[in-house]
Amino acid sequence: MLLSKPQDYMYELLATNKTEATRMWKKAIKNEWSGCCAYCGQEGDTIDHIHAQGKGGANSINNMVCCCAECNKDKGQEFVEIWYFQQYFFKEERWEKIEEWRRDYKPAPVKRYIRGKEGIPTRSVIL
Ligand SMILES: [Zn+2]
Secondary structure (H helix, E strand, O other): OOOOOHHHHHHOOOOOOHHHHHHHHHHHHHHHOOOEOOOOOOEOOEEEEOOOHHHOOOOOHHHEEEEOHHHHHHHOOOOHHHHHHOOOOOOHHHHHHHHHHOOOOOOOOOEEEEOOOOOOOOEEEEO
């Protein structure tokens, strides 16, 4: 069963602790992708943040896909559009499926610090 957050598996009494809930959630995401990497189509055994966490990507279901370890590692913190379009295994159908999956995705706002200098104070802004 695919629920939107790990905690939902606890609310539905399907899991008794957070570790189990997270495991069930990840397994459900993998099932949605038939256990195949969203990018290359090989067997996928990891979960990737489409919009990388290091670039403000959220931990929400529409930002998580099943991914093989090689793609996950190779993609790293790169923007998915840049990374995926450069891959020899890029496929339009797979890209459309990813776009469809993340259609309602809203990136989490990221707080950035702009260092002040010469008497100008440091400020934080939400981007
Ligand atoms: Zn892959």
